[in-house]
Amino acid sequence: MASATETPPAPTEATSPAARVLKEALGGEVLKVEEFRGDLAITVVPSAWVRAATLLKTRPELDFKLFLDLCAVDHLDDEDRPKRFEVVLHVYSVSGKHHARLKVGVSEANPRLPTLTGVYRGANWFEREAWDLYGIVFERHPNLTRILTHHHFVGHPMRKDYPTAQRHVLPDPQTWLLKVPEGSEHLVVNIGPSHPAMHGTFRVQALMDGETIVDAAAEIGYMHRNFEKMAEVRTYWQIIPYTDRLNYCSSFMNGHGWALAVEKLMGIHAPPRAEAVRVILSEFSRIMDHFVCIGTNIVDLGAITPFFYLFRVREEIYDLLEACCGARLTVSYVRIGGLAQDVPEDFADRCRRLIDSVRKYTDETDRLVTRNTIFARRFKDVGTMPAEEALDWGWVGPCLRGSGVAYDIRKDHPYSGYEQYDFDVPVGTVGDCYDRYLVRLEEIRQSLRIIEQAVAKLPGGPIIVDDKKVALPPKEQVYSNIEALMNHFKLVYEGILAPPGEVYGYTEAANGELGYYIVSDGRKFPRRLKVRPPCFNIYQAYPEMIKGGLLADAVAIIGGLNVIAGELDR
Amino acid sequence: MGVGSFFTSRLDEAIGWARKYSIFQYPFVTACCGMEYMATACSHYDVDRFGAGLPRFSPRQADVLFVVGTISHKMAPVLKRIYDQMTEPKWVVAFGVCTCTGGFYDNYATVQGIDTIIPVDVYIPGCPPRPESVIDGLMKLQDRIAVGAQRY
Numbered sequence: 001m002a003s004a005t006e007t008p009p010a011p012t013e014a015t016s017p018a019a020r021v022l023k024e025a026l027g028g029e030v031l032k033v034e035e036f037r038g039d040l041a042i043t044v045v046p047s048a049w050v051r052a053a054t055l056l057k058t059r060p061e062l063d064f065k066l067f068l069d070l071c072a073v074d075h076l077d078d079e080d081r082p083k084r085f086e087v088v089l090h091v092y093s094v095s096g097k098h099h100a101r102l103k104v105g106v107s108e109a110n111p112r113l114p115t116l117t118g119v120y121r122g123a124n125w126f127e128r129e130a131w132d133l134y135g136i137v138f139e140r141h142p143n144l145t146r147i148l149t150h151h152h153f154v155g156h157p158m159r160k161d162y163p164t165a166q167r168h169v170l171p172d173p174q175t176w177l178l179k180v181p182e183g184s185e186h187l188v189v190n191i192g193p194s195h196p197a198m199h200g201t202f203r204v205q206a207l208m209d210g211e212t213i214v215d216a217a218a219e220i221g222y223m224h225r226n227f228e229k230m231a232e233v234r235t236y237w238q239i240i241p242y243t244d245r246l247n248y249c250s251s252f253m254n255g256h257g258w259a260l261a262v263e264k265l266m267g268i269h270a271p272p273r274a275e276a277v278r279v280i281l282s283e284f285s286r287i288m289d290h291f292v293c294i295g296t297n298i299v300d301l302g303a304i305t306p307f308f309y310l311f312r313v314r315e316e317i318y319d320l321l322e323a324c325c326g327a328r329l330t331v332s333y334v335r336i337g338g339l340a341q342d343v344p345e346d347f348a349d350r351c352r353r354l355i356d357s358v359r360k361y362t363d364e365t366d367r368l369v370t371r372n373t374i375f376a377r378r379f380k381d382v383g384t385m386p387a388e389e390a391l392d393w394g395w396v397g398p399c400l401r402g403s404g405v406a407y408d409i410r411k412d413h414p415y416s417g418y419e420q421y422d423f424d425v426p427v428g429t430v431g432d433c434y435d436r437y438l439v440r441l442e443e444i445r446q447s448l449r450i451i452e453q454a455v456a457k458l459p460g461g462p463i464i465v466d467d468k469k470v471a472l473p474p475k476e477q478v479y480s481n482i483e484a485l486m487n488h489f490k491l492v493y494e495g496i497l498a499p500p501g502e503v504y505g506y507t508e509a510a511n512g513e514l515g516y517y518i519v520s521d522g523r524k525f526p527r528r529l530k531v532r533p534p535c536f537n538i539y540q541a542y543p544e545m546i547k548g549g550l551l552a553d554a555v556a557i558i559g560g561l562n563v564i565a566g567e568l569d570r
Numbered sequence: 571m572g573v574g575s576f577f578t579s580r581l582d583e584a585i586g587w588a589r590k591y592s593i594f595q596y597p598f599v600t601a602c603c604g605m606e607y608m609a610t611a612c613s614h615y616d617v618d619r620f621g622a623g624l625p626r627f628s629p630r631q632a633d634v635l636f637v638v639g640t641i642s643h644k645m646a647p648v649l650k651r652i653y654d655q656m657t658e659p660k661w662v663v664a665f666g667v668c669t670c671t672g673g674f675y676d677n678y679a680t681v682q683g684i685d686t687i688i689p690v691d692v693y694i695p696g697c698p699p700r701p702e703s704v705i706d707g708l709m710k711l712q713d714r715i716a717v718g719a720q721r722y
Contacts, residue, residue, distance in 0.1 A: 308612055
């Protein structure tokens with residue numbers, strides 16, 4: 001993973017402005033500054049938690065305005081730690097181009113922490129999740145209720161001492177999400193969780209004054225199947241199939257991100273051929289994802305033809321994935337350190353044919369949709385999101401770029417060799433639905449450019465790293481000599497043993513920054529795996545976005561946000 | 571055998587034959603399987619060939635419930651209510667391994683097979699099932715509809 005010329009090197013403890021400013025301002029309240037694999041983690045005392053986050057956000061030289069993630073970690077039975085829980089905040093500075101991690105210890109006897117919702121709006125649902133799954137109370141939080149589990153649930157399932165199979169049956173769904181003022185003549189409209197416009201399993205209640213929405217509330221968690229809890233008893237390999245089912249419109253990219261995160265934790269790099277194939281398939285997956293988003297969004301507005309066009313070409317991309325690994329959708333093709341097997345011989349030809357086909361259907365859709373008056377009127381100036389607010393909510397990906405912030409990890413922190421390819425990052429000017437649509441359409445074309453270049457200079461060589469601690473030996477050796485057989489057995493039985501430490505691996509998935517925060521204690525299972533899902537932040541802003549608009553606009557907005565339940569609820 | 575019973579059985583057959591080619595389905599789509607459901611429904615695989623091309627998003631107008639994707643305990647009462655709202659005769663297809671058994675999500679959140687909540691007529695395994703297996707499942711369902719077999 002070489003770094004591009006314009007990207008500043010990851011700051012160390014001495015050079016990090018965040019560590020310096022926090023130490024100057026908070027003195028002894030900064031407990032420690034740790035560094036591991038280029039990630040810097042600053043631990044503060046609980047009383048300085050809000051002040052530290054405020055400093056990170058508001059100091060102009062730091063400018064950590066993009067809220068990324070907030071999660072809890074359970075360190076049960078870790079004797080080195082005086083406090084059982086830890087709450088971890090990840091933020092990003094678009095101007096300084098670096099991430100920061102702020103941590104605080106929380107004791108089991110008194111699991112309380114002041115809320116960060118006053119600093120970052122996006123922290124709201126994340127704190128609710130940390131309360132729901134870990135039982136950490138965020139004081140003065142505006143609405144500290146369960147979010148992923150249901151309201152009849154007892155206990156906090158992500159705690160290490162919660163039995164995984166302990167189920168709680170829900171007799172009836174929650175009837176009201178909104179408080180209707182007494183004597184009000186407004187009407188409550190409930191949409192979802194099973195509604196064609198909701199693209200899966202989201203639920204929204206809107207309080208209507210005629211056709212106008214005066215108040216709205218969303219409920220999620222209908223697809224919560226807690227992959228993070230499962231990951232705590234799975235080896236790093238066994239987690240690969242679970243990642244496929246996060247954003248299932250572009251499965252391959254999730255696995256790509258996961259492999260890179262574990263490779264960062266291990267300190268290894270996949271060979272160039274594997275990286276190039278990963279880039280090609282990731283870009284095709286991005287195209288597939290944008291096709292679903294655009295196609296279904298237009299279906300919501302009443303036009304079904306583009307949907308059929310775009311799904312037809314998706315079939316052709318499925319054919320390519322199938323030729324590589326045998327699966328259409330949930331591919332499980334990456335391995336830690338490379339790929340499962342080499343691509344077929346006619347891979348380059350297949351890619352070229354596919355590029356022509358994708359281009360043809362994209363142009364056709366463009367001609368059908370972009371200048372269509374009905375479409376433009378439904379989309380222009382609808383669901384406008386200003387850049388500052390988008391950062392505060394933690395928006396990333398095409399939605400953030402639609403609001404005019406040119407943050408693209410492929411450009412700003414190139415991975416897998418993205419620095420070798422020439423491509424542009426499209427941004428919007430208004431931040432409405434129409435801009436988000438245009439950004440996605442242009443990204444499809446940019447992805448094609450990247451694929452063309454990657455196919456033209458596809459390197460030869462191995463497709464997985466030559467490291468006996470990470471990669472399985474070739475099958476012919478396993479069947480013919482005892483060392484390889486033992487190696488295979490040990491690796492399958494014991495798994496990859498990652499060193500103790502914690503990393504935050506991040507890639508530009510179809511919906512934006514997909515992060516994997518891994519806490520390893522040196523055993524074969526990760527102690528904690530937290531996915532930083534782009535949709536979670538994006539959907540969080542949705543009830544606020546639709547207030548004051550028409551109900552029909554709410555339907556137009558949701559499709560363009562491309563919220564995927566698998567990633568949202570995990 | 572009386573004349574009346576001869577006529578009745580022939581009529582049943584005719585109705586069964588007509589029914590199996592006019593499936594109005596309610597797609598209860600929750601998860602990853604939805605992508606393969608859409609792929610099956612689109613022009614490449616084209617379920618319209620089997621008379622099952624038209625989804626109805628009202629349970630009162632549907633006669634086959636396609637449960638597509640993982641059902642969590644939070645979702646379970648919603649699924650049950652939708653099933654109850656469908657008019658008879660009605661059939662249920664469990665689409666994907668999560669609906670059949672809970673799949674590889676063996677934890678507190680996931681229902682371990684929807685047949686613990688509602689009766690199921692056809693199980694389509696796979697994670698997710700390929701469109702070919704979906705069509706196979708659909709044809710098995712048609713066979714059941716033709717003879718009037720159902721489990722509600």
